[in-house]
Amino acid sequence: MMKTLAVQTLRKSYAQTVAVDSISFEVARNEIVGLLGPNGAGKTTTISMLLGVLQPDEGSIFIEGLDLKSKRSQALSLTNFTAVYTPLPGNLTVRENLIIFARLYGTEDITGRVNEVIKEFDLVAFRDQKCGVLSSGEQTRVGLAKAMLNRPHLLLLDEPTASLDPATAREIRAKIKEFAQQTTSGVLWTSHNMYEVEDVCDRVLFLSHGKILLEGDPKALPSAHGKKTLEDLFVKIAREPLTIKEF
Amino acid sequence: MDLSRTFSIVIRQFYLIRGSFSRAFPLFAWAAVDMILWGFLTRYLNSFVSSGFDFVPALLGAILLWHFFIRIMQGITMVFFEDVWSRNFVNIFATPLRISEYVSGLILSSIATSIIGLTVMLCIAVLIFKLSIFVYGLMVIPFILVLFLFGIAIGVFGSALVLRFGPASEWFIWPIPALISPFVGVLYPIATLPKWMQHVSRFLPPSYVFEGLRAVVLQREFSAATLALGAALALVYIILAYRFFVMIYANALRSGLLVRYSAESLS
Numbered sequence: 001m002m003k004t005l006a007v008q009t010l011r012k013s014y015a016q017t018v019a020v021d022s023i024s025f026e027v028a029r030n031e032i033v034g035l036l037g038p039n040g041a042g043k044t045t046t047i048s049m050l051l052g053v054l055q056p057d058e059g060s061i062f063i064e065g066l067d068l069k070s071k072r073s074q075a076l077s078l079t080n081f082t083a084v085y086t087p088l089p090g091n092l093t094v095r096e097n098l099i100i101f102a103r104l105y106g107t108e109d110i111t112g113r114v115n116e117v118i119k120e121f122d123l124v125a126f127r128d129q130k131c132g133v134l135s136s137g138e139q140t141r142v143g144l145a146k147a148m149l150n151r152p153h154l155l156l157l158d159e160p161t162a163s164l165d166p167a168t169a170r171e172i173r174a175k176i177k178e179f180a181q182q183t184t185s186g187v188l189w190t191s192h193n194m195y196e197v198e199d200v201c202d203r204v205l206f207l208s209h210g211k212i213l214l215e216g217d218p219k220a221l222p223s224a225h226g227k228k229t230l231e232d233l234f235v236k237i238a239r240e241p242l243t244i245k246e247f
Numbered sequence: 248m249d250l251s252r253t254f255s256i257v258i259r260q261f262y263l264i265r266g267s268f269s270r271a272f273p274l275f276a277w278a279a280v281d282m283i284l285w286g287f288l289t290r291y292l293n294s295f296v297s298s299g300f301d302f303v304p305a306l307l308g309a310i311l312l313w314h315f316f317i318r319i320m321q322g323i324t325m326v327f328f329e330d331v332w333s334r335n336f337v338n339i340f341a342t343p344l345r346i347s348e349y350v351s352g353l354i355l356s357s358i359a360t361s362i363i364g365l366t367v368m369l370c371i372a373v374l375i376f377k378l379s380i381f382v383y384g385l386m387v388i389p390f391i392l393v394l395f396l397f398g399i400a401i402g403v404f405g406s407a408l409v410l411r412f413g414p415a416s417e418w419f420i421w422p423i424p425a426l427i428s429p430f431v432g433v434l435y436p437i438a439t440l441p442k443w444m445q446h447v448s449r450f451l452p453p454s455y456v457f458e459g460l461r462a463v464v465l466q467r468e469f470s471a472a473t474l475a476l477g478a479a480l481a482l483v484y485i486i487l488a489y490r491f492f493v494m495i496y497a498n499a500l501r502s503g504l505l506v507r508y509s510a511e512s513l514s
Contacts, residue, residue, distance in 0.1 A: 014503060048506045051341035055500040073249075077343040089333035096262045103255035104342040 002065050004029050004154050004186030005050070010059035012045055012210075019045040021210035022059065027154065027186035032177065034197040034218060035190045037207035038238035043190045046207070047083070047156050050188070052076055064153050077106050080150055082143035083158035090132020094123055094142050097131055098149065105150035117145040120175070136163035144172060148179070155179070155187045161196060173200050194218075194231040204230075206237050213237055248351070252344050256352025257359065260326050264360070270325075274360050275367035278314040282368050285310045286376035303372075304382040305464045306434060309457055311368050311378070313433045316394040316453060317424045318364040322357025323402025324409070324420050331414050336505050346496055350489060353406065354399055361398075383463050389474050390456045396481035397452040401427075403488040407495040411504075432457045452481040 005027040012020045020042040027033045035043050048054035050061055052072050061068040066075040088097040095114060102110040118127050121141045126134060131142055140163045147155060157176070161169035177200060180187050191197050197204060198218045206214035214221060214237065218230050227233040264270045289302040296302070330336055339349070372378035380387055405420040412419075430444055431453035437445055448454040455477030462469035499505040 012503075048337075048503075051337070053337050053340050053500065053505050054503055055497075073343040073345055076341065079341075081341060083337075086334075086337045088338060089329075089335050091267070091329075091333060092259070092262055096259075100255050100259045100262075101338075101342065103251050103258070104339070104344050106249070106251065106343060 003027060003062075004031075004064060004184075005188065006062040007046075007050070008060045008062075010046065010049060010061065011057050012042075012049060012054065013057055018210050020049070020056075023207070023210070023212050024059075025205055025212060025215070027188055029153075029184045029186055030180055031203065032180050032187040032189055032201050034201035034204035035188055035207060036194075036197060036204050036234060038234075041207040042210040043207055044083075044085075044158060045210075047081070047158055047188070047190065050154075050156055051079070051081055077150065078153040079156065080105065080147040080152035080154075081156035081158070082140070082147040082160055083156075084140070084162050085158070086143075087139050088131050088142055088146060090130060093128050093130050094118065094134075094145075095127045097142065098146060101146050102149045107150050113149060117148050120148070121145040137165060137168060140164055141168070141172075144175075151183060151185070153185050155185055157187065157189045159191055160189070161191070161193065169196070176200065194229065194234055198230050206234075208237055248345070248348055249343075252342075253348045253351045253355065255344075256326065256349060257356045260329070260356040260360070263329060274318075275364045278318065278364050278368050279371055281310060281314060282307070282371040283375070286371065289376065301464075303376055303378050305461060307372055307376055307378050308380075308383065308464070309433050309460055311365075311372055312390060312394055312456065312460065313424075313428065313453075314368055315361065315365050315391065316398045318361040319357050319395055319398025320402040320405065320424065321421075322360045323353045323399065324405045324417075325360070326353045326356045327406040327409065328417060331409060331417070340505060346493055350403060350492060353402070357399070357402060361395075383460065386459060386463050386469075386474075389471075389478065390460060393452050393456050393474065393477045393481050396478065396485055400481060400484035400488040403485070403492050407488070407492040410492070410499060411495045427451060427453070430454070436461060450480065452477040452484070455480075 003026040007026070008024050009022045010020055010024070011018070011022045023046065025033070035046065037043050045054065049056050052068055063075040064078050066078070068075045092100070095118070098114040098117065099110060102114055107113050118124055121144055123138070123141060123145060126138055131139060134142065140160065144160060147157070160176070161172055164172060173196060176187060179185060189197070189201060201218050203216065204218045204221065205212050216224070222228060222230050222233045225233055225236070227236060264274070285307050289306045292302045292306070330339055369380070373380070383390065401423055405423060409416050409420060430440070430448045431451050432440070432448065437448050437454055437458055440448065455474050459469045459474050
């Protein structure tokens, strides 16, 4: 069965620093995969490569079977993302930003789809406000609305609930779970909130120093490594990565 | 080439301009001020000339065309700077947008904004200072075309420089027209320049335009082939500027500069 995302021996280094060290993984349809790891583990570098804004030194990325290197535009039309460090331009309104990105992603019925995501992410009251004046939580919702515009086959979420209050975060998690279940999409999700990861992800990949150290079911992994919770396991990997046998 | 994606860049610029006085005003304001300044100067100069020579088409027409070139160039860089100022590179380049579509979007936006500036300048020149564009005849079309092509080339080249050297390097881009102007003879014949400057001017397409403009006004002979050479040069510069932009972009993808653009360099 074709995977939504297939990453093979992906490597990226900056001068002497290896940020991502020959990692391989897949994301299946209807699957939510958590990409976990301490700061500087290589998560954002990996996501940047998947988004085509950073060229790997080695390795390949296939999105729905399309090679990102040779079929970049087609592959990216099936992808979308949101990340806390890439807010949409603050000098455009929510609606204007969404219209522009809907066009860029080749969305059909732009007006209809923009209105749909505005409603879905509870942005009706802010539709004509400039993104720059919104709170960080509201901006996060705008980013998520943008990420859903093209109903992506591969959705990349870099800490999507970081600025949200617990009630909104729960709502957003439910929406994304529903999205993965009801479509044929796969989701790659980074978060530092281990309770969230346990709740949302079908599978997690633990990244440290650019390598995947562990992979598995977030509910079963902690006990398999002698820890009570996923957070305990995360702390162990962050502090003592060498004690974990590489995946 | 997907036109919808290309037009999204144009629409974005339209949204930004319609909601911002500080973006709309410079589209015509400084060009209009220059037209008024040079308009009165030509009137003053005309009052000294008894032979009936009219400075309006020679000087005011040249200023109008030069500002058109500046509008085209800055039209491109302004649209590019919007992505720089709003730190939008990751958002925009993670979409299916191709570089050719992005650059085409910059050019189309620039055409739209330059037409506004050109219209205002023409209104001032024609209505207040009685400039007759018919003096230039059909030659006005190739004049505008050559400046348009060269404006695109310089705009794309300038954008590539800012992509390479970071947001602070936009300071290098604004004075480019001022650096070029002494060599291209906007207000004086190229023959006035010292030899070394004349050699430089041969490589600058606007030189052919302003030499041609003066020849038409003075009713001297001017070879169309010379102007064609200027157009060919401008086309070559567009190709070189585009290739330069693509090269810088590819390098930014490889080095990681695109995702860490605010750092300005990776050292």
